[in-house]
Amino acid sequence: GENVEQHPSTLSVQEGDSAVIKCTYSDSASNYFPWYKQELGKGPQLIIDIRSNVGEKKDQRIAVTLNKTAKHFSLHITETQPEDSAVYFCAASMGGGSQGNLIFGKGTKLSVKP
Amino acid sequence: EPEVTQTPSHQVTQMGQEVILRCVPISNHLYFYWYRQILGQKVEFLVSFYNNEISEKSEIFDDQFSVERPDGSNFTLKIRSTKLEDSAMYFCASSESPARNTEAFFGQGTRLTVV
Numbered sequence: 001g002e003n004v005e006q007h008p009s010t011l012s013v014q015e016g017d018s019a020v021i022k023c024t025y026s027d028s029a030s031n032y033f034p035w036y037k038q039e040l041g042k043g044p045q046l047i048i049d050i051r052s053n054v055g056e057k058k059d060q061r062i063a064v065t066l067n068k069t070a071k072h073f074s075l076h077i078t079e080t081q082p083e084d085s086a087v088y089f090c091a092a093s094m095g096g097g098s099q100g101n102l103i104f105g106k107g108t109k110l111s112v113k114p
Numbered sequence: 115e116p117e118v119t120q121t122p123s124h125q126v127t128q129m130g131q132e133v134i135l136r137c138v139p140i141s142n143h144l145y146f147y148w149y150r151q152i153l154g155q156k157v158e159f160l161v162s163f164y165n166n167e168i169s170e171k172s173e174i175f176d177d178q179f180s181v182e183r184p185d186g187s188n189f190t191l192k193i194r195s196t197k198l199e200d201s202a203m204y205f206c207a208s209s210e211s212p213a214r215n216t217e218a219f220f221g222q223g224t225r226l227t228v229v
Contacts (some may be wrong), residue, residue: 043205043220101159
């Protein structure tokens with residue numbers, strides 16, 4: 001089955017710096033790659049996603065890149081702010097319907113220091 | 115903004131007891147999921163549910179687990195005889211349709227503590 005590896009497990013940056021989190025996946029049939037942010041005591045919240053027919057997607061300070069050949073995808077956060085501090089999870093899926101379950105990475109705890 | 119709601123937020127139960135976790139998915143969503151997260155570990159898929167039946171389940175979802183949609187709004191996860199290792203955060207999620215790549219919205223979770 002699918003396996004998702006995520007690095008680093010912890011990341012500390014100064015406010016205003018960029019943060020990059022990387023994930024690799026094993027199953028070439030995966031075609032949907034969401035990123036979730038989890039704040040303390042809350043459920044995961046989708047912040048951005050990318051599908052296999054796209055190489056890069058950007059939403060304000062957040063961008064995600066996908067390299068299907070290498071089977072890896074990355075989350076880039078620019079101009080980080082203290083409120084970006086949270087645990088970030090990448091995930092992979094083979095799409096909706098009966099294959100819609102998400103396989104998550106282990107998470108990255110991001111700390112943004114003021 | 116519509117959201118997935120879960121009750122209770124925290125459940126403490128004795129080992130061997132049955133527990134039911136409840137979820138109210140977003141109203142127009144058709145696909146429902148349960149995930150769990152053991153403290154400090156990754157979020158793990160348990161089961162997906164569509165059209166009143168299980169679509170897919172992981173190896174974690176053994177005979178001790180069951181899911182049900184008893185009415186038009188609630189989606190429940192039952193653990194028949196809880197074990198210490200069932201202690202975890204349990205998240206319910208829902209998505210709009212079984213079409214490809216639709217976003218899954220997560221609830222805030224139920225923390226289950228088995229003592």
